[in-house]
Amino acid sequence: MQELANRSNVSKAMIGRIEKGEVSPTANLLCKLADAFGMTLSTLLARAENGQGEHHPFAQQQVWTDLETSYVRRSISPPGAKGAELTHVTLPPNTRVHFEEQSQAIYTQQIIVVTGQLTFDAGHRQYHLRTGDWFQAPDSGPRTFINNQKKPCQYMLVVT
Numbered sequence: 001m002q003e004l005a006n007r008s009n010v011s012k013a014m015i016g017r018i019e020k021g022e023v024s025p026t027a028n029l030l031c032k033l034a035d036a037f038g039m040t041l042s043t044l045l046a047r048a049e050n051g052q053g054e055h056h057p058f059a060q061q062q063v064w065t066d067l068e069t070s071y072v073r074r075s076i077s078p079p080g081a082k083g084a085e086l087t088h089v090t091l092p093p094n095t096r097v098h099f100e101e102q103s104q105a106i107y108t109q110q111i112i113v114v115t116g117q118l119t120f121d122a123g124h125r126q127y128h129l130r131t132g133d134w135f136q137a138p139d140s141g142p143r144t145f146i147n148n149q150k151k152p153c154q155y156m157l158v159v160t
Contacts, residue, residue: 008036024067031099040107040159042075042085056081071097071145085159091118091147098144107159109137116153119146129155 005012010032017023025033027041034044045064056078065072069092076086091097111120113129120127120135121144129135137143147153 004033004036008032010036026068027066027071027073027097028099040085042073042077042087042157042159043079045073045075066097069095069097071095083160085157087157087159088114089145089155089157091116091145091153091155093147093150093152096144096146099142101140101142108139110158110160111135111137112156112158114154114156116147116151117149118153118155119148120144121146 001012001015004010005015008015010029014023014025014029015033018025018029030044031041034041037044045062056076062075063072064075071092072090074088076088077084111118111129111134113131113133115131117131118129120129120137122138123142127135
């Protein structure tokens with residue numbers, strides 16, 4: 001556990017509380033743990049559910065909600081899917097979800113806005129996306145997903 005704590009910059013005490021189900025981790029904290037394992041957040045969440053197979057019905061798609069922000073992720077791709085991971089995200093109105101810089105650039109993120117408006121803050125620059133827009137996120141650096149609107153924003157995240 002000490003090695004995981006060192007690699008993720010998450011305390012052993014917090015990791016223990018997560019393992020025991022005493023706390024619900026934030027999206028940022030889960031990303032730190034996933035990064036320490038060398039995997040994406042979607043893969044970490046999917047492995048926790050132990051799903052598999054070529055057909056992944058809607059009812060079996062794993063859904064996770066960040067209790068701090070009410071940010072919702074639905075893993076559309078089944079665990080272990082080859083090529084790309086597809087995730088549907090709902091970002092509530094007036095919400096910001098921040099992810100610190102990952103220690104490893106292990107994947108590329110593409111974003112397609114399904115409904116609403118999304119601001120992607122790459123730290124040095126903001127990108128304003130609208131329904132139907134496609135965007136490829138920078139490979140490294142902190143990132144913040146922002147919905148400044150009065151309605152939820154839904155977007156697809158494609159990780160390769």
